[in-house]
Amino acid sequence: GEDYNLAMGMRQRVFQRYTSWPFYIPGLPPQSFIMHHSMGLLYQFWIHTELVDGLGDFLNFFLNVPKHHQVHHGRNPYCIDKNYGACLIIWDRIFGTFADRDADTDYKGEKIAYGLIPPVNSFGYFTVQFHSLKKLFSRFFKTKGFFNKMKVLFYGPGWNSKDNIRLGDPAKLPKIKKGDENIFHDPYVSGFLNIRDDIIQ
Structure with missing residues (x-):
């Protein structure tokens, strides 16, 4: 979180x-x-x-x-x-992209866990700035077929060639367990503004 x-x-x-x-x-x-x-x-x-x-x-x-x-x-x-x-x-x-936090749904009362899927787990400047691009291009080069490669670039980050759902299969999203909203990334911070964290990753 x-x-x-x-x-x-x-x-x-x-x-x-x-x-x-x-x-x-x-x-x-x-x-x-x-x-x-x-x-x-x-x-x-x-x-x-x-x-x-x-x-x-x-x-x-x-x-x-x-x-x-x-x-x-x-x-x-x-x-x-x-x-x-x-x-x-x-x-x-x-x-159709609106979601109401207080709507009467199965999720009503569930606390929001902030962050990304999966969590970045870094405060390093370069990691935070470039981790998404790194993952994107890694998927791009591993994916076979021109049109599938284009989908990697222009569809949602959850898309894969097996499911072929534009934004990914919602059923495969990790569920949030009670207490997840209180889990925070708490790394060792070096004297170099956490550049050490970037180098290790």
């Missing part, structure tokens, strides 16, 4: 600035881009908290609020591939 707090809202992928800008190009004045980008980051910062649930039923229906975004960061089965919206959650409701 990992903490869900405001510090999480500050982390950004090193490649994000190089991959997001094409979405702002078509006819958008630079000043509009700067304002939109800045306000978006500011809004997303405050929703990384467990101290506040939301802004009331009406605004919660349209806006991304902490209780919605907690689901996005969870590794519980019902949290996977859900609640992508940055500021507006209405898009997830429209496109």
Whole structure:
């Protein structure tokens, strides 16, 4: 598990600035881009908290609020591939990727275990930044067939050629046991900002 707090809202992928800008190009004045980008980051910062649930039923229906975004960061089965919206959650409701933490389902009352599947188990800068790319390209080169290789790149991380389900088979997701939400990565931290952890891995 990992903490869900405001510090999480500050982390950004090193490649994000190089991959997001094409979405702002078509006819958008630079000043509009700067304002939109800045306000978006500011809004997303405050929703990384467990101290506040939301802004009331009406605004919660349209806006991304902490209780919605907690689901996005969870590794519980019902949290996977859900609640992508940055500021507006209405898009997830429209496109079927919305999950309500408090909905009356089999998972109601289950605490969210934050993190990835499988957990990264490292605070090393290079490991955290590049572990996903390492896994992606490892799968790419091991997978046979051109179209299957393309699916590795463009389908979900759970996809495999045997099941051939775009986002992977939900039944194969690891179940969260009681207490998993309290398991934290607690490594030895060297004097070199945990670079030792990167080298070992």
